[in-house]
Amino acid sequence: LAREAAFEARIDAGDFIEAKDWMPDHYRKTLVRQISQHAHSEIVGMLPEGNWITRAPTLKRKAILLAKVQDEGGHGLYLYAAAETLGTSRDEMTAALLSGKAKYSSIFNYPALTWADIGVIGWLVDGAAIMNQVPLCRCSYAPYARAMIRVCREESFHQRQGYESLLTMMTKGTAQQKAMVQDAVNRWWWPSLMMFGPADKDSPNSEQSIRWGIKRVTNDQLRQKFVDATIPQAEILGVTVPDPDLKWNEVRQSYDFGVIDWAEFWRVVGGEGPCNRERLAARNKAWDDGAWVRDAALAHARKQASKQDAA
Amino acid sequence: LAREAAFEARIDAGDFIEAKDWMPDHYRKTLVRQISQHAHSEIVGMLPEGNWITRAPTLKRKAILLAKVQDEGGHGLYLYAAAETLGTSRDEMTAALLSGKAKYSSIFNYPALTWADIGVIGWLVDGAAIMNQVPLCRCSYAPYARAMIRVCREESFHQRQGYESLLTMMTKGTAQQKAMVQDAVNRWWWPSLMMFGPADKDSPNSEQSIRWGIKRVTNDQLRQKFVDATIPQAEILGVTVPDPDLKWNEVRQSYDFGVIDWAEFWRVVGGEGPCNRERLAARNKAWDDGAWVRDAALAHARKQASKQDAA
């Protein structure tokens, strides 16, 4: 109990916690859940975008997308490593993902249907992710905070690339391309707003997480911030968002916006989104198909080790 | 020996042999080999064309091609049935195909690379096949002769459809389409001439087969007939054949043509053509992947039978 009080005092003082430091069990569990979910999101997030690499319209865009998806895999790696500092293994976390026990960001249960989706995912989805993640760079758990600094830097780069690709289509493209961009925005707008999670009143874990400095801003605050930052960007782009209730509020100096379809949100979180089953099936297939490879690598390493022992 | 003499007399009299009739072992074997090869050719021949069904350029052409490939499967069925009258089973014949022991027409070891190949396969490959097969409608073994009558009728239809599709491209198409047709002719011309088999001087089985009325015309005779029939069609189409030595011979009232690349012929027959391995792999995969289906159908049929017995 004294340790717990000391821990709380460090948190209150704004200290960072390192892996070797004592921490309450619940703090550890909360972090493992959050970091591994985040890692899983990066890995599952490779699928909708990866699906477009073979169809990228120019070699430059192909290179950018390939590098981006590779970065996401890299983020997955750092994040799994950060979670491992808390005493869980990557294999355990992977098993939780593959069995459907662990969650990942619901946004990746929507399909990427046109090339414009790739730009919009960069702009809106990465944009929302950054909004969620920037506060985590000051998270009380230092290994996570360090990982997030790197992740956020790369994500900002991706977001700018996504926006730039949309801007190219909207300013230099054909009418068909412009319609494609608007259509993608229409489909991704609301799911992007859902990325900030349930409304604060329905968000059970938030309060404790904020107190512990794992989370620094509430869902609704972040969502508002995202809308306020994004609408001017939409205007520059020349697209509208599919929300008849969207309106600048002079008093709040902020945008009012319509009500999220929470039924859809919970349906997708609950496993009934357009791609939930396919995402999990794809991850399971990759894992199962790769079993012989992992086995062989292990067997070979053992052979090498025993040869060295013999020598 | 008396039976053999009687058999030879019937052949010489132009009689047809039926399945129930006595026949020399070698006659039976020769027929099984030839009919099953022919059946295998129909089945393997479904692959290069089947590969284009999903890409057919119009719905009408898609329907024509789908029906054509289906017909080839149907030819395979009659021919296997004709061979079965000689006391071999379809499973035995299939096993011989899949193991690489049985042959099929070497022409299907060339790839169908463009849509024009589909038309050219109809025109040249089916054309050469018909040239080979029409004499077989008078083959001394009646079940084979009957199958061939039906096969030839349908093949002639396919050949006309193939030619008609080329004519459409050559007379109404774009310059790119015309180039595509010429390119396909360039690639398929020589392999089509090879379909008549080795030169007569190098064809070991021909003599006996002709004597028995299994074969009625020699390879070289058929090849010449094919060239003479085809060149005027090429002229109407507006394509050339890739043979600088091709020339009308006034004396013979026939075309002289260049020397076939017999090294290529034997290489492809010997298993080293562009697609030999892939064709066999595709057939094996279909067969292996289908094992559980065939097993289940059998198991279900047994269950039904035993239920009926019990009732």
Add this chain to the structure above:
Amino acid sequence: MAMDVKTQYLLRLADTCLIHSQRLSEWCGHAPVLEEDLALSNIALDLLGQARALLTYAGQLEGAGRDEDQLAFLREERDYRNIILVELPNAAASSSDDGGGGGGRDFALTTLRNAAVAIWLELLYERLQTSGDAELAGIAAKSLKEVRYHRQHSSDWVVRLGDGTDASRARMRAALAVLWPYFNELFAAQGVEGFGPAWSELEADWRARWATLMAESTLALPRDSAMQPGGIDGVHSEHMGHLLATMQHLQRAYPGGVW
């Protein structure tokens, strides 16, 4: 795109036939037995014929001068109105896939889908043959004969494979789990008064027939899914783009070509 409700109704059906045929045609030359190769091609051909008649008529109703090929080959993905069920690859379990047919072929999935769609088409065509629209009624009456055969043939296979070996039952069960949520879309489209019924009108009959077939096949029904596939509104799966890249390739690569 504001589309006439009749044209939209036709396109939902026409595209479903077209894309179903496209997937089936990927089997050509690769079926478990030769007889089944012929049967699958035959079903694909019938569905293609239905798609052609329906697309041609949709083009006439639309009045923009588009023929069957312009509708089949030159729309953007978002303008195809088929149910997602028929665009799913012939084998499950890959997010990115194949339009060319090599992405694996699962005869269990194919057979179940064939049966599900055939039962549904039979119910729909039964009603459409008395449509107030004579052209549509005529297409439906002709198609009805075809899909009855498809229903019979594929149902026989579902029973054979469901009540075959343990291995075949396991495959059928796995395939059913994959397809099940997509069946919801069979009942999703609205009707057009005097033209065609709301698909929801087919639901009770379809579910009853399906339940009977499953019972005969010794296959249990999965629990209901709340998934809402959006193919009939042009929001497809990620498989559709690959299918279209393949299907449209020649028309796109050779503009102005005459075939």
Add this chain to the structure above:
Amino acid sequence: MAMDVKTQYLLRLADTCLIHSQRLSEWCGHAPVLEEDLALSNIALDLLGQARALLTYAGQLEGAGRDEDQLAFLREERDYRNIILVELPNAAASSSDDGGGGGGRDFALTTLRNAAVAIWLELLYERLQTSGDAELAGIAAKSLKEVRYHRQHSSDWVVRLGDGTDASRARMRAALAVLWPYFNELFAAQGVEGFGPAWSELEADWRARWATLMAESTLALPRDSAMQPGGIDGVHSEHMGHLLATMQHLQRAYPGGVW
């Protein structure tokens, strides 16, 4: 098409890098371990970069005003000059296949192909870095560093999988049997005096290095094949059309688009 011999020489190499990269990128998100997902993407990116430099230069030499994208996306299949080896699907045993990546992914085949091509590219770039053509020499020198890493990385995997478990050795042996005849094309292209060597000049070194790698991997060499793949003359396999339908789709479907 009569093509300048230098342009043709470049296209054979450029297209080989391009199509190899395209196939590798189909792995993205589907590799056996996350680290390998990153490594395969990395190799694909390097090859794509090499393809871009080479295509751009080929376009300049050709002098018809075509840039890298026009060359990469708007040629007909018969005008691509890559070796067939790199266009083969990532898993064998289907005649018709897939451009989208779902046609199966065999890590054994992929790893062997990566090693074979990397050893070959290393030998080729070593020579090309002293090409009399400064531009080509520059591209080669830069690329050489990249392919050395590819060769090392993929060779390590070949050894690991060849000398791993019985199952992995069996898979490697099967994959080697599939690829082996296509290796012939690595030595098929003619040289251009003062520009680049005949590929036959690489053959002895390549075969020696390959034999060493196979020995270390405990894999036996198959018997020599007389197959003569014709990719460098534009006569491809039936897989190429599917790959291109996918790769070219957007450029074909949206003419005049700016991306």
